[in-house]
Amino acid sequence: MSLTIVNSSKPIKTETLIIGTMENHAPQGLNEGVDQQISDLIRLGDLTGKKGEITILYPSQQAVKRVILCGLGSETKVNLEVIRQATAQALKKAEALKCKNVMIDLESFLVGELDMQAVAQAVGLTATLNQYHYDTYKPEKDHRLAISLSFSKPQQIRQAVQTGMAIGEGANFARDLGDRPPNTLYPEQLAREAQRMCRQYPKLSIKIIKKPELEKAGFGGLLAVGQGSKRPPVFIEITYRGGKAGAAPIALVGKGITFDSGGLSLKPGERMDEMRFDMCGAAAVLGIMQAAAATNLKQNLVAMISSAENMPGGNAYRPGDVVTTLSGKTIEVLNTDAEGRIILADALTMAVKRRPSCIIDFATLTGAVIIALGHIASGLMSNRDTLATSLIAAGQASGDKVWQLPLWDDYRDLISSDKADVANMAKERGAGTIAAAAFLEKFVNDIPWAHLDIAGTAWGQTNPIYGKGVTGAGVRLVMTWLLNPNF
Numbered sequence: 054m055s056l057t058i059v060n061s062s063k064p065i066k067t068e069t070l071i072i073g074t075m076e077n078h079a080p081q082g083l084n085e086g087v088d089q090q091i092s093d094l095i096r097l098g099d100l101t102g103k104k105g106e107i108t109i110l111y112p113s114q115q116a117v118k119r120v121i122l123c124g125l126g127s128e129t130k131v132n133l134e135v136i137r138q139a140t141a142q143a144l145k146k147a148e149a150l151k152c153k154n155v156m157i158d159l160e161s162f163l164v165g166e167l168d169m170q171a172v173a174q175a176v177g178l179t180a181t182l183n184q185y186h187y188d189t190y191k192p193e194k195d196h197r198l199a200i201s202l203s204f205s206k207p208q209q210i211r212q213a214v215q216t217g218m219a220i221g222e223g224a225n226f227a228r229d230l231g232d233r234p235p236n237t238l239y240p241e242q243l244a245r246e247a248q249r250m251c252r253q254y255p256k257l258s259i260k261i262i263k264k265p266e267l268e269k270a271g272f273g274g275l276l277a278v279g280q281g282s283k284r285p286p287v288f289i290e291i292t293y294r295g296g297k298a299g300a301a302p303i304a305l306v307g308k309g310i311t312f313d314s315g316g317l318s319l320k321p322g323e324r325m326d327e328m329r330f331d332m333c334g335a336a337a338v339l340g341i342m343q344a345a346a347a348t349n350l351k352q353n354l355v356a357m358i359s360s361a362e363n364m365p366g367g368n369a370y371r372p373g374d375v376v377t378t379l380s381g382k383t384i385e386v387l388n389t390d391a392e393g394r395i396i397l398a399d400a401l402t403m404a405v406k407r408r409p410s411c412i413i414d415f416a417t418l419t420g421a422v423i424i425a426l427g428h429i430a431s432g433l434m435s436n437r438d439t440l441a442t443s444l445i446a447a448g449q450a451s452g453d454k455v456w457q458l459p460l461w462d463d464y465r466d467l468i469s470s471d472k473a474d475v476a477n478m479a480k481e482r483g484a485g486t487i488a489a490a491a492f493l494e495k496f497v498n499d500i501p502w503a504h505l506d507i508a509g510t511a512w513g514q515t516n517p518i519y520g521k522g523v524t525g526a527g528v529r530l531v532m533t534w535l536l537n538p539n540f
């Protein structure tokens with residue numbers, strides 16, 4: 054990752070300079086021989102500063118070859134999401150122009166009431182997200198941009214930029230895991246990647262539980278889902294020691310289905326390839342653990358990841374099976390495609406054993422959440438309104454949005470079973486996302502818990518801060534929530 058901070062009071066030299074512009078405010082004193090061009094453009098009405106506007110100028114002077122002006126809109130409406138999107142659009146433009154290096158003029162983004170540190174973090178994050186390209190199997194040459202940030206007092210923003218970069222790198226780690234094809238990223242490989250990441254940080258320790266031990270310990274849910282595949286399931290447990298010894302940790306739980314064929318309740322062929330992304334919950338958890346370690350978060354965390362491949366092999370679990378989970382609770386399997394909740398049951402049980410202060414789970418759990426919220430916000434369901442409210446606020450602040458769906462008793466009835474403690478599918482159509490959450494709730498033993506259904510947001514977003522593919526949804530949200538004591 055190449056992102057340097059430079060002092061703007063020194064003479065600048067860059068191929069491309071990025072400057073934020075606002076409605077009714079002409080950028081001034083650029084000393085790049087562009088002031089005249091800017092006033093001409095404003096006079097002609099070609100430069101307004103409105104949100105999303107991108108204008109390119111070519112100064113005659115040699116130190117800067119081009120200037121990209123990106124509109125931030127009106128001063129009263131500007132917020133961090135506007136800054137993130139404008140930065141992303143300008144960087145995309147620079148990339149399209151095949152620029153090799155760009156400099157972002159941070160001062161031009163310090164508008165309205167915005168806090169300097171928050172803007173520095175937002176730009177550091179956006180620049181880092183922009184650097185992510187998944188091209189392992191089809192490398193594109195020379196598309197990496199070297200990005201620098203110029204600011205008059207570099208020391209004052211260094212820390213904030215680094216925090217933004219660490220969150221962005223956590224999200225990029227999650228994105229890379231998500232984008233990998235399922236023939237190379239299967240459960241044991243996911244565990245190896247997790248192990249490789251943990252080795253880089255002394256405060257992270259990892260335990261990988263393989264199939265024989267899963268059998269001994271009674272991970273009935275994870276084993277049932279994994280038994281139709283030649284590739285064995287694994288359980289990944291990571292501990293981050295950043296807080297006081299003995300202080301209750303926050304538990305992060307992830308769904309790591311490396312490919313979801315649906316099992317015997319086979320999915321239709323159309324877009325089945327997207328089910329390689331069904332481990333994005335696990336990837337988000339790993340991204341957060343990395344970012345927590347990189348930012349030296351002062352809290353204890355535990356991560357619990359169930360990983361399996363859901364396949365219809367000869368030994369596959371069947372609709373009609375009754376599965377005994379690690380908790381001892383039994384599940385009636387009505388549809389093998391509702392597998393995420395079954396593997397999460399065991400992961401939640403593992404989380405509960407650590408007596409966490411709260412549990413947050415991340416899962417590409419239901420297609421229904423895409424109907425409800427599209428690719429804009431993740432679905433949030435919780436057994437504590439205070440926890441939900443703080444996550445919604447972190448969602449608004451970070452731009453990694455979440456919206457709450459209710460978890461009333463009426464919905465809890467949907468998953469009752471007369472053959473087991475719970476059924477893995479609702480008996481009526483509708484409210485599929487909430488029914489899944491009601492199922493998960495059975496395994497959290499009334500510990501404060503929030504469930505994030507990221508099926509719509511983990512990929513397929515059109516937000517300019519992401520390129521094609523996986524987004525790392527959940528990483529920015531929860532890192533913002535963890536780092537900011539106000540949430």
Ligand code: BES
Nearest residue numbers: 388390391392417418419420421478508
């Ligand atoms: N991984 C899918 C959910 C999914 C679907 C994510 C589409 C992203 C896009 C999950 O395992 C699943 O298949 N859920 C079923 C549940 C149903 C059988 C109760 C669903 O949503 O259809």
Ligand code: ZN
Nearest residue numbers: 313390391392
């Ligand atoms: Zn499924």
Ligand code: ZN
Nearest residue numbers: 310313331393
């Ligand atoms: Zn799934």
